[in-house]
Amino acid sequence: LAVAAGLCLEAGHVVVSGAPSSSALVWAICVLSLVATVLRGVAFSRTGARGLAALAFAPAYICWKIFVARPWKRTDAWVRTRRPSEFDGIGKDDASSRPRGESDRP
Numbered sequence: 001l002a003v004a005a006g007l008c009l010e011a012g013h014v015v016v017s018g019a020p021s022s023s024a025l026v027w028a029i030c031v032l033s034l035v036a037t038v039l040r041g042v043a044f045s046r047t048g049a050r051g052l053a054a055l056a057f058a059p060a061y062i063c064w065k066i067f068v069a070r071p072w073k074r075t076d077a078w079v080r081t082r083r084p085s086e087f088d089g090i091g092k093d094d095a096s097s098r099p100r101g102e103s104d105r106p
Contacts, residue, residue, distance in 0.1 A: 003030045 006027045013021050042051045 003027065003034060007031065 006023075010021065010024055010027050014024075038055065042048070042055070045051055047054070
């Protein structure tokens, strides 16, 4: 993320001033180092093009996971789920197979 931020800042500097700053070489080396590290990892994993495709899809996956998790819409309500032994017709027909609090009385 720091390299991406640095690249964005450098791009903004180029747009404003019309020329790259002295740190442009440093950011280029950082990007090349990250690319080399990722490619070396793919080479060690022996996944080839399939591994690169999976890595290319990673940002979309992260965005999707954040959308699905929706941490900003969390509720503190807890909803109890029924256990298999609590379903009708499963288990013994006695008080031990009924959910807690239920009785034979209507």
